[in-house]
Amino acid sequence: MRTPRVIVIGAGVGGLVAALLLAARGLNVTVIERADAPGGKMRQVEAGGVRLDAGPTVFTMRWAFDEIFDEAGAVLSDHVRLHRAQRLARHAWREGERLDLFADVGQSADAIGAFAGRAEAEGFRRFCARARSIYETLRDSFILASRPSPVHLVRHAGIGGLPNLARISPFATMWDELGKYFHDPRLRQLFGRYATYCGSSPFAAPATLMLVAHVEMDGVWRLEGGMHGLAQALAGLAQARGATFLYGRHVEQIRTDSGRVTGVSLVDGETIDADAVIMNGDVAALRAGLFGDASRDALGGAPRAQPSLSAITLAMRARATGFPLVHHNVFFSQDYRAEFDDIFKHGRLPAAPTVYVCAQDRGDDDAARDDERLFALINAPAGQHARDMSQEELRQCEETIFQRLAACGLQIGAATATRTTPADFARLFPATGGAIYGQASHGWMASFTRPGARTRLPGLYLAGGSVHPGPGVPMAAISGRLAAHCLMADMGSMRQSRLAAIAGGTSTR
Numbered sequence: 414m415r416t417p418r419v420i421v422i423g424a425g426v427g428g429l430v431a432a433l434l435l436a437a438r439g440l441n442v443t444v445i446e447r448a449d450a451p452g453g454k455m456r457q458v459e460a461g462g463v464r465l466d467a468g469p470t471v472f473t474m475r476w477a478f479d480e481i482f483d484e485a486g487a488v489l490s491d492h493v494r495l496h497r498a499q500r501l502a503r504h505a506w507r508e509g510e511r512l513d514l515f516a517d518v519g520q521s522a523d524a525i526g527a528f529a530g531r532a533e534a535e536g537f538r539r540f541c542a543r544a545r546s547i548y549e550t551l552r553d554s555f556i557l558a559s560r561p562s563p564v565h566l567v568r569h570a571g572i573g574g575l576p577n578l579a580r581i582s583p584f585a586t587m588w589d590e591l592g593k594y595f596h597d598p599r600l601r602q603l604f605g606r607y608a609t610y611c612g613s614s615p616f617a618a619p620a621t622l623m624l625v626a627h628v629e630m631d632g633v634w635r636l637e638g639g640m641h642g643l644a645q646a647l648a649g650l651a652q653a654r655g656a657t658f659l660y661g662r663h664v665e666q667i668r669t670d671s672g673r674v675t676g677v678s679l680v681d682g683e684t685i686d687a688d689a690v691i692m693n694g695d696v697a698a699l700r701a702g703l704f705g706d707a708s709r710d711a712l713g714g715a716p717r718a719q720p721s722l723s724a725i726t727l728a729m730r731a732r733a734t735g736f737p738l739v740h741h742n743v744f745f746s747q748d749y750r751a752e753f754d755d756i757f758k759h760g761r762l763p764a765a766p767t768v769y770v771c772a773q774d775r776g777d778d779d780a781a782r783d784d785e786r787l788f789a790l791i792n793a794p795a796g797q798h799a800r801d802m803s804q805e806e807l808r809q810c811e812e813t814i815f816q817r818l819a820a821c822g823l824q825i826g827a828a829t830a831t832r833t834t835p836a837d838f839a840r841l842f843p844a845t846g847g848a849i850y851g852q853a854s855h856g857w858m859a860s861f862t863r864p865g866a867r868t869r870l871p872g873l874y875l876a877g878g879s880v881h882p883g884p885g886v887p888m889a890a891i892s893g894r895l896a897a898h899c900l901m902a903d904m905g906s907m908r909q910s911r912l913a914a915i916a917g918g919t920s921t922r
């Protein structure tokens with residue numbers, strides 16, 4: 414029998430993982446990517462003659478990648494050099510008002526005690542236990558399951574597991590629930606920020622997302638060569654397992670015949686046949702009909718949800734003084750509710766944003782450098798609000814960012830910066846409106862409305878941050894693995910049914 418041919422549209426982490434696992438199983442895999450390098454959002458840009466990460470910077474859930482490399486017959490640490498961070502992040506509110514979180518919970522509790530008092534440290538310990546229990550309840554039943562529904566969760570939990578399921582608090586907002594653990598508003602803000610890892614507001618996201626805090630406390634790693642190095646490693650290994658990569662090529666249509674995927678056609682006019690296609694772009698592109706009518710209908714009548722956060726980012730080569738930066742740093746706004754109201758209710762840039770800064774040349778230490786690679790990010794609205802900004806708007810926005818940093822003591826001098834705005838993200842990732850985490854996780858049903866790997870169109874599969882289990886590098890990687898597994902399972906049963914048809918003389922399809 415001929416080797417099945419699979420096309421993967423997009424070399425984001427979800428597409429790369431799917432391509433790697435299918436190539437490792439001997440399938441004939443071609444990855445078609447419109448950019449000139451792998452990684453998608455995990456991209457690098459140039460600033461002042463150096464290259465630096467301009468996408469994800471926080472690497473968690475290492476186990477997911479250990480498993481994926483293992484499944485592909487390789488060892489993660491042979492392909493990417495990882496260092497476990499002892500200091501997770503440094504948080505600042507004003508000059509001299511700082512709090513570090515550590516890999517060690519006891520060390521973090523001590524730091525919180527010194528910063529906000531013993532009762533808050535006690536609240537933190539209770540919070541950690543709760544975040545862990547939510548994560549443990551959902552790891553197998555939701556994150557790793559192929560497309561779970563609320564009914565599936567209840568079935569998976571069984572009678573004995575129902576109390577745990579109740580404790581994931583899908584109906585309370587994250588912000589309200591955090592109030593049970595923290596009275597100091599700064600700590601509520603710090604732990605509420607984890608909702609933004611899913612592109613959401615802590616005031617609208619379900620308390621279930623407190624599990625993200627556990628994921629981070631479970632381990633953060635720094636990757637030599639940056640996060641983009643992981644994309645290079647996945648692409649390199651997929652190639653070594655036989656996958657072909659076509660860069661700088663844009664897929665225009667997913668072709669079908671008799672209700673089944675038959676391949677793709679590219680903007681340059683070429684058509685490539687395939688038995689199956691995995692789409693790694695945002696599902697918003699399918700919904701918008703960018704790949705043709707047949708694939709638009711593949712999602713069924715799934716509702717159009719609120720887009721997640723976008724961002725304004727500055728990748729810089731600069732000199733930083735006056736504040737002891739570590740690798741990950743957060744400079745909090747004074748009014749968190751106003752920040753998210755600006756973004757999600759009023760569709761405008763926050764007047765006073767929280768600023769994240771990744772000092773990419775630094776590790777756990779905070780020794781100053783003469784000149785270093787810095788990446789700054791503020792949250793911004795997506796969708797219809799992701800329009801091109803005028804030079805004056807951009808100047809004002811950057812001034813606001815630097816003022817927030819200066820209020821905490823950080824001066825950034827003589828920066829050469831490469832900026833990415835929501836409109837740029839919208840151009841880079843078609844049909845997203847600049848939303849970089851798919852749909853927002855607002856309300857208890859949001860996580861169940863993301864499509865799974867299988868679609869209604871036979872031969873079309875989905876992988877990526879807009880698909881179950883959701884955004885973030887490890888989650889998108891898991892979605893790629895789910896897509897590869899679903900495709901293999903379906904091909905297996907298709908072959909079985911063809912064999913049965915041949916043996917019995919009547920088609921079973």
Ligand SMILES: Cc1cc2nc3c(=O)[nH]c(=O)nc-3n(C[C@H](O)[C@H](O)[C@H](O)COP(=O)(O)OP(=O)(O)OC[C@H]3O[C@@H](n4cnc5c(N)ncnc54)[C@H](O)[C@@H]3O)c2cc1C
Nearest residue numbers: 423425427447453454468469470471664694877878885886
């Ligand atoms: C600024 C920023 C910071 C982030 N920070 C973190 C973080 O610290 N930690 C974390 O875990 N996550 C973070 N994320 C989220 C994380 O990067 C994403 O969830 C994840 O990388 C998405 O991967 P994906 O598989 O959905 O593919 P994507 O990265 O979305 O890539 C999809 C690919 O498909 C290609 N494509 C689309 N349409 C076509 C077409 N028609 N033809 C050919 N190619 C096409 C695109 O060019 C793109 O390369 C961040 C994201 C951004 C943007």
